[in-house]
Amino acid sequence: MIPVLSARHVEAAVSPARAVEAVREAFVAYARGEWSMPPKVYVPAYPAGDFRAMPALGAGHALLKWVTSFPGNPARGLPTVTGLVLLSDASDGSLRAALDAGAVTALRTGAAAVLAAETLGRQDAETAAVIGAGVNGRAAAKTFLARGRSVMLWDVDEQRARAVADELGADLAGSREEAFAADLLVTVTPGHEILLPEGSLRPGQHVSLMGADGPGKAEIAVAELARTRVFCDDREQSRPSGILNPKTRVRLFADDWDQASHNGDLAHAVEAGAITQDDVTQLGDVLAGTAPGRQHDDEITIFDSTGLAIQDLAIALAAMESADELDLPTLDL
Ligand SMILES: NC(=O)c1ccc[n+]([C@@H]2O[C@H](COP(=O)([O-])OP(=O)(O)OC[C@H]3O[C@@H](n4cnc5c(N)ncnc54)[C@H](O)[C@@H]3O)[C@@H](O)[C@H]2O)c1
Secondary structure: OEEEEOHHHHHHHOOHHHHHHHHHHHHHHHHOOOOEOOOOEEEEEOOOEEEEEEEEEEOOEEEEEEEEEOOOHHHHOOOOOOEEEEEEEOOOOOEEEEEEHHHHHHHHHHHHHHHHHHHHOOOOOOOEEEEOOOHHHHHHHHHHHHOOOOOEEEOOOHHHHHHHHHHHOOEEOOOHHHHHOOOEEEEOOOOOOOOEOOOOOOOOOEEEEOOOOOOOOOOEOHHHHHOOOEOOOOOOOOOOOOOOOOOOOEEEEEOOHHHHHHHOHHHHHHHOOOOOHHHEEEHHHHHOOOOOOOOOOOOEEEEEOOOOHHHHHHHHHHHHHOHHHOOOOEEOO
């Protein structure tokens, strides 16, 4: 009998605060080589959207997430992100659980956005904003609140932003400018238009770019990524290599180089020859203490997220910790 966790069950089992800790541990385990993750496979069904098959192995379990990104769906009353997560025992291959992929994705996406902001943002960061108040923007805002930080929301659909702000007890940004000036910025839009043109970010800001997680999407202009030189330490080194160029204004952090360089905002910058792998530090390496994070208060830090199956594995395992307390339906295969 295989337990099935619907979205409601996943949300009951894993709080946003627990999700941040679980995702942090997953990034560290992956950076240390304890968890593994074959590349995610994109199955394009454009222009409607795409499917992704996302496997991972860690903590005695294997996971496969079969999930979508269909950006036009909300207009039809359907979610952008939907699918199923399968969790198996890695000692004998037996299936242990099936979980709603949308809920797992939202929890781990909100967790990664906030974890990156907390890790890479300025210590004295005061304001936080989420751009895009959809399913995963809502999750990011909820996670900021769960971490004790107030957050403002901004969306081209003002009604949506207002409804989510009211529901969560978050703030509605007074203007687009106010939202984009936040010390900690999280963008979770469909990635069809550039939110951050050249010169738009100011020294000291952090941005978690969550929306552009597939080919052809972008939330930031290449020129904004590349307008100053980008520095990064060797991944294998445990301390910063020398003194940073004082002209540095942009430092990039990615969740996983292979995925980000092909699918995220980085893909455009890589294609344009504006950055190389040496310019990018993986967030997990910073969390594991093997690569430097923010170097000085004036840097702009950018976390480009494509979303990793290890994050999903972290949430699925956390959900299973509470499975016995939930009245779960089962599948008899
Ligand atoms: N990086 C990751 O791990 C990850 C995880 C899940 C989803 N995503 C991606 O994030 C994006 C959003 O996903 P979702 O499920 O929240 O979608 P959604 O459709 O529920 O929400 C998107 C929101 O963005 C708003 N929006 C659109 N254009 C905007 C703009 N220019 N400025 C401000 N707001 C704008 C929409 O009005 C909507 O409220 C998708 O591209 C999805 O593929 C990434």
